[in-house]
Amino acid sequence: MKSVRVLVGTxxxxxxxxxxxxxxxxxxxxxxFAGWEVYHMKGSPANPDRIYASQSSGxxxxxxxxxxxxxxxxxQPGFKKGEPTATPEGMPMTxxxxxxxxxxxxxxxxxxxxxxxxxPWEFKRVWHMEPxxxxxxxxxxxVEDAAIFKSTDGGSSWQELSGLRGHGTGSKWAPGAGGMAVxxxxxxxxxxxxxxxxxxxxxxxxxxxxxxxxxTITKGLSSLYIPDPHAEVGHCVHRIAMHPARPEVLFMxxxxxxxxxxxAGESWYEISGxxxxxxxxxxxxxxxxxxxxxxxxxxxxxxxxxPEGKLRVYRSRQGxxxxxxxTNGLPQKDCYVNILRDAxxxxxxxxxxxxxxxxxxxxxxxxxxxxxxxxxxxxxxxxYSVEVQAIL
Amino acid sequence: MIRVVLPFHLRNLAxxxxxxxxxxxxxxxxxxxxxxxxxxYPMLAGTIRDHVTKQRRPFxxxxxxxxxxxxxxxxxxLPDKVITGEEPFLVxxxxxxx
Numbered sequence: 001m002k003s004v005r006v007l008v009g010t011x012x013x014x015x016x017x018x019x020x021x022x023x024x025x026x027x028x029x030x031x032x033f034a035g036w037e038v039y040h041m042k043g044s045p046a047n048p049d050r051i052y053a054s055q056s057s058g059x060x061x062x063x064x065x066x067x068x069x070x071x072x073x074x075x076q077p078g079f080k081k082g083e084p085t086a087t088p089e090g091m092p093m094t095x096x097x098x099x100x101x102x103x104x105x106x107x108x109x110x111x112x113x114x115x116x117x118x119x120p121w122e123f124k125r126v127w128h129m130e131p132x133x134x135x136x137x138x139x140x141x142x143v144e145d146a147a148i149f150k151s152t153d154g155g156s157s158w159q160e161l162s163g164l165r166g167h168g169t170g171s172k173w174a175p176g177a178g179g180m181a182v183x184x185x186x187x188x189x190x191x192x193x194x195x196x197x198x199x200x201x202x203x204x205x206x207x208x209x210x211x212x213x214x215x216t217i218t219k220g221l222s223s224l225y226i227p228d229p230h231a232e233v234g235h236c237v238h239r240i241a242m243h244p245a246r247p248e249v250l251f252m253x254x255x256x257x258x259x260x261x262x263x264a265g266e267s268w269y270e271i272s273g274x275x276x277x278x279x280x281x282x283x284x285x286x287x288x289x290x291x292x293x294x295x296x297x298x299x300x301x302x303x304x305x306x307p308e309g310k311l312r313v314y315r316s317r318q319g320x321x322x323x324x325x326x327t328n329g330l331p332q333k334d335c336y337v338n339i340l341r342d343a344x345x346x347x348x349x350x351x352x353x354x355x356x357x358x359x360x361x362x363x364x365x366x367x368x369x370x371x372x373x374x375x376x377x378x379x380x381x382x383x384y385s386v387e388v389q390a391i392l
Numbered sequence: 393m394i395r396v397v398l399p400f401h402l403r404n405l406a407x408x409x410x411x412x413x414x415x416x417x418x419x420x421x422x423x424x425x426x427x428x429x430x431x432x433y434p435m436l437a438g439t440i441r442d443h444v445t446k447q448r449r450p451f452x453x454x455x456x457x458x459x460x461x462x463x464x465x466x467x468x469x470l471p472d473k474v475i476t477g478e479e480p481f482l483v484x485x486x487x488x489x490x
Contacts, residue, residue, distance in 0.1 A: 060485075
């Protein structure tokens, strides 16, 4: 039977929301990893029962969790219940939470700190898990301080793709308010050697050789909050989205400005058009209409809540510039939540389902492409991330 | 037999009760206790001290026999009562609200 699974990472644990394909009635499972911050949970396109989760804590650091049964049970890769966890010599079988920068390959340098001084690179946490589209055991992790790691053994061990950190512009990268992290990873479905990443606040990068070398793709971005608004790096990119059928077209929500590229990031142009604010965090693309784009405007960089206290999703069916407010079922007064960068997702049913989570603990869903909305859960901890799986 | 008391979240990760018992064959130091703990419960590696630098995580403290051992050198011999198991070695998370 067709069903839907919504994976929700929150400030105090992870949740799995399930429904049949009607998406009318929802069951809430969790909290998993209760009391820990769950920055992101994402299922493998190659095996939907395989889900990866990033669990972290200011006290105990980073933990990677994995489920092989669609989110019912979880384990740290390499530490499955009933299986040996150490070699006969007493050495750990795996180190699934070890994210060590490859200093042999690329020296550990420094990046810019908030006050403009240089600060050493230090691993803090995994912000984003991106399972490969084709292999359930291959998964990428975007981490703070900014770097990308890859696992080919189901998350049991991680190797840095150090060419990104070693790009050479690293000394000019700076943390945003939340830290300096790789938060967006997009694999090109037609060309697995091509991967896009975005970093706050460095910009966006592309590799065409599977992660060995990276180039900045920031031409056309303009950021008034950095000394040179058109600099190669320093742009605070919040999220990039791509439709798999049209991989050369990218949509970006930047710190300010909604942007679009039609040439795989080689150049960008603004498509903010009639939005009430072009500040925001999320951007996503309709599953069946590559030119239909969704954003949720936020008032400003100083006031992280919807303009006028009205929670409105904006949809453009023209690939940008002309936007319509979607308000049916969303609070239209006294709403002062935020929607963080990883907290919007779309399912692949027809009509397309759209989902987003708020810092107020609501997850809203639309089963008709955004025409109407309802809260499928209302009182979770602050939502960090939302992903969805359509189970066929 | 060394007794080690772990904070709530680490007990859950290791699937143990509030206190674990460890055999430490060599000189009983801060480092040898943590080494033994990570060998017995490898899922705790990286959670109490950094994988690479072996530095204590900033929000964790070590106590035993009423003494704060958080800042002693890794090769410092622990109090006799910890070595005999009369007193536990405590891993404690710093109190922080929010």
